[in-house]
Amino acid sequence: MRPQKVLDKEMLEGLTKVFREKGYEGASLTDLAQATGLNKASLYHRFPKGKQGMAEAVLSNVHDWVQGNVFSILQDTTLPPDRRLKDGLNQISILYSGGEETCIFRALSMQVGLDLFAEQINDGMQLWLTNFTKVGLAFNFEKDVAYQHALQTLVAIQGGLVLARIMNDSNIFKQSLQNIENRYLSRV
Template sequence: MEKDILEGLTKVFREKGYEGASLTDLAEVTGLKKASLYHRFPKGKQGMAEAVLRNVNNWVQENVFSVLQDETLPAEDRLKNALCQISVLYTGGKQTCIYRALSMQAGLDLFAEQINGGMQSWITNFKKVGLALNFQEDVAYEHALQTLIEIQGALVTARNMKDSNIFRQSLQKIENRYLNRI
């Protein structure tokens, strides 16, 4: 049930952002009464958003970063597998990134540290795969930073243009850039 609650909260925050998500929306999607939500999340909506961030960050750690760090696989396979998992995370570009959803208006002040830490983890882990592909340290960092920028930008663009091909093409370009196919 906890998983269902977090998935419901994530859905609302992704769709409406922190400011736009009402307690009524959050209660409705979880099937809980507002009092039950406050019992589970004593910090209210902020606590719910923090739980969502932790849950998404844990999923990314288990399904993306652990793949990028798996030295039993060739670096090329790690990269390809991680990009596939990123596609799963964002439903092929149809989902809003939770960082974006929670970094608007008041959410930016409330969650800046967690979002920054999460983004730094993306850069760190993609840099490691770049190093494993024998890139110089500065090139590995630039590729990693560009990967984060491209994923975020492609998500916004794909959603606004209602064209998930934009996201898929961006993931392919990231793979090509890392594997020197561009």
């Protein structure tokens, strides 16, 4: 058996970059092949479902990264809640390159992508809400207050990303993350 020329990690990074930049509809097979260093036939060999399979693999890969690098911190009851929050927000900054990258949920939730990936995107958003609600509960917020903080956290992250990209100013996203931290800590 021949060794793979393109490692899965590199391939997924290339696919993620294209989907983040062009969305599902805008990403052509040529773009995806160029980003991975594979020809179209090799892409279809690895992803028999074509572009949809590639996007599903990207969603799964991002989910795994978030689970291992963000949610695991937010759930770590050996850390005080303020440390969990701060470290989790730092990892979120890494995920989005300090506000330079588009959220993969946003990129794949336009037009056809929303129809194809609505369940995965909704499930992913629910996990974000659940994990930030747990942080609020660790701060001893009432359950409904913890949930409202979690919801506002998602709004601030997504809104900060959109504005940072539109206005070409990553400081907007960084300030959104700081505002999230301040909002949680001001309730303590």
